[in-house]
Amino acid sequence: MRRETQNVLLVLLGGALLKISFTGTYLRYVKPAHQWLLIIAGVVMLALATVAIARDLSTRRPPSPHPDEHHEPTPEELSVPPSSVVTGGRRPTHDHGHHHSARSAWLLVLPVLAVFLVAPPALGADSVQRAADTAPRPVAEEDGSALFPALPPDEILTLPLSEFSERAAWDSGNSLDGRAIRLTGFVVREGGAVYLARIAIGCCAADAYPVKVRLEGGDLARHPDDSWLQAVVELVPGSATRATDYVPAATVTSLHPVNEPEDPYEH
Numbered sequence: 001m002r003r004e005t006q007n008v009l010l011v012l013l014g015g016a017l018l019k020i021s022f023t024g025t026y027l028r029y030v031k032p033a034h035q036w037l038l039i040i041a042g043v044v045m046l047a048l049a050t051v052a053i054a055r056d057l058s059t060r061r062p063p064s065p066h067p068d069e070h071h072e073p074t075p076e077e078l079s080v081p082p083s084s085v086v087t088g089g090r091r092p093t094h095d096h097g098h099h100h101s102a103r104s105a106w107l108l109v110l111p112v113l114a115v116f117l118v119a120p121p122a123l124g125a126d127s128v129q130r131a132a133d134t135a136p137r138p139v140a141e142e143d144g145s146a147l148f149p150a151l152p153p154d155e156i157l158t159l160p161l162s163e164f165s166e167r168a169a170w171d172s173g174n175s176l177d178g179r180a181i182r183l184t185g186f187v188v189r190e191g192g193a194v195y196l197a198r199i200a201i202g203c204c205a206a207d208a209y210p211v212k213v214r215l216e217g218g219d220l221a222r223h224p225d226d227s228w229l230q231a232v233v234e235l236v237p238g239s240a241t242r243a244t245d246y247v248p249a250a251t252v253t254s255l256h257p258v259n260e261p262e263d264p265y266e267h
Helices: 003-023 032-059 098-116 125-130 161-170
Strands: 156-158 180-190 193-200 209-216 228-235 249-257
Touching: 003 032, 161 180, 161 193, 161 209, 180 209, 180 249, 209 228
Parallel strands: 156 180, 209 249
Antiparallel strands: 180 193, 180 228, 193 209, 228 249
């Protein structure tokens, strides 16, 4: 691959990183705390490309104003390597493997095209349906209530879907019983059941896992998969068990469509 092409790739990669960092698209791939790392990486790539382009321009030799002028050979040009005797005066070439590395380098164009042309959406209902294990991560083996702080006495309490699922499955203090909880997530249908789901990530979308709550009641038929809802629910006590893969059920008291959040994942 030519140096000019390498420099262009560096510019494109650095620009792609800065684009997703400043437009918020990076939230589809990594957690919010990683934004500054992406910005630094993009700036470094652009700086390297700028330095390389400037060096190439400064070392480029201008054409001779007198092409017919006699050129005296330099001592380096007069020296003939011993290998030229074997090769009939031609310098041997050693380009083994360069073709393969050049083809591999062109693969760097793919993420750039993905960012600028076909940026994939955030993980949604299809990822939940294909997940092999949808149980929330256990937070305790015996008395989970010791790990959960007391909930504030709000009339309607807003909780992340992951915390709601963990409390429903592992809080032996039954802190959710009889409480009105506001949840936000997208619709997922599996068989005859309708779930409110969210994708949780630890570091990036590669380690994502789904969290979901089965909804009972409410006008759910008119909401298709991947539509975002804000639901006020009450936990069905004892619904998050081993038999249900620790997925709780909740009775819907109110339901409202909402736009997809800027950060669609839970962390």
